[in-house]
Amino acid sequence: MSINIRRAILADVPAMSRVLIDSITELCVTDHRDDEKALAAWTANKSEAGVAKTVANPDLRVFVAELDGEIAAVGAVDTSGKIGLNYVAPTARFRGVSKALLHRLEQELLALGFAEGNLEATETARRFYRSAGWLENGPRATSRTVNGYPMRKLLTASG
Template sequence: MLIRPAMAADAEEAASVLRRSICDLCLSDHSGDAETLAQWLANKTPENVRAWIEAPDRFIVVVEENGAIIGVGGASHSGEITLNYVAPEARFRGVSKAILKSLEAYLSLLGCPEITLTSTKAARTFYIAMGYEDAEAQDASNAQGGLPMRKSLGPKEAS
């Protein structure tokens, strides 16, 4: 497994991983609802992924195995993790954890004091295990299903 910065040439395969991950692994978030799924997938195109890769204020990584992309991660320079998706066939193999650690290290180097992200219902337990906490009271009526979370990168305060 190799984690590396994404290149524009990765956009098509990366977009495919994003779309397959959402369709197959985030069922608890979209419940197979065609409209919800269409909204979620609308910006997961090769063109948009290429733009994210080329944006100067973003850091996008891919995870490769045997020449195939099996994971995609992204962060904005403001400290928000924007992508952490794994190909269905690579689930439960440490890919998402490797992506997260890579993005956290990058944001730490940028001096971000805190990382924020919007978790899916499917990934919330994973993020809690990785040290994230709910950023605000969860609103069950949130149509996008997004769960705001955060993690401090600053020094731990003594209790």
Template sequence: MYMGIAIRKAVAADAPAACALLRRSIEECCARDHHGRPGVLDNWLANKTPQNVATWFTTPSNFAMVAERDGELLGLALLTQAGKLALCYLQPGSLRKGIGQALLAGIEEQARVWCISKLHLQSPASASAFFERHGYCNAGKEVTCFGLECDLLWKRLDAVESAVAGAARSRFCNCSSQ
């Protein structure tokens, strides 16, 4: 629990609220990116249906998390076993409160459980700085399948695991440090 906000695994029953969150976040938080262009916005929103979101949440090769307070969804994130951070969205009023950071930490933890060493995502320019602050490298521009120019971002996770493994090795080693 973080400031009264629960971060938990998403379930199919979350789909209607999660779909509404996705659509509102894209329409409002990403307005600088799509500029209200109907071709881009309509295509971006086209697959954001409760049925699709429920399928994404229940597909075994995906891992989805939600942030909620008092039964209201404030954010969601979805990782694929291919190492793609496919979704990371917040309600407009929930930005800059640590919710995105908590979701991202949970997704990265799951990636390590799945032995994924590198995450990647397409980020609208308006959200790229958030990911860069959390260690993601910007590899340049890429156009999404729905026509939006995004930043291609990635982060290596195995360096963190190597450091943890090294610390554990030295802590449990039988050798003398003299």
């Protein structure tokens, strides 16, 4: 098993879109509760056109994690110090891909000059982030279609 993490390019967009939509649809049921309206709102900008805009956005650093040469996870940080995306393909779950991608995103935040990272975790991902040293940072947010949990982490070069 080989995991490679690199910056996303426009040629990655179709695979990235599939990973994002499959991850949300199949792995985040606890969050969207199979509510078609919530699911549609959450995945609306995960189309190929939406993902292409994300990759082209100069305020984002977008990454893909490849597992044995196939895109298996998508992540992004923004220039305000926040992790905005961290999704894994259902077929790659529990194979170390998400953990490796999260470490790379944390290192990118450090490279951008941030000593602390921030993100909003889904209910599905809360335990994953806690196990990686992230701490809850306030009450559950209610501004999104799918409510999330603000989290933060003091960043170090070792992860």
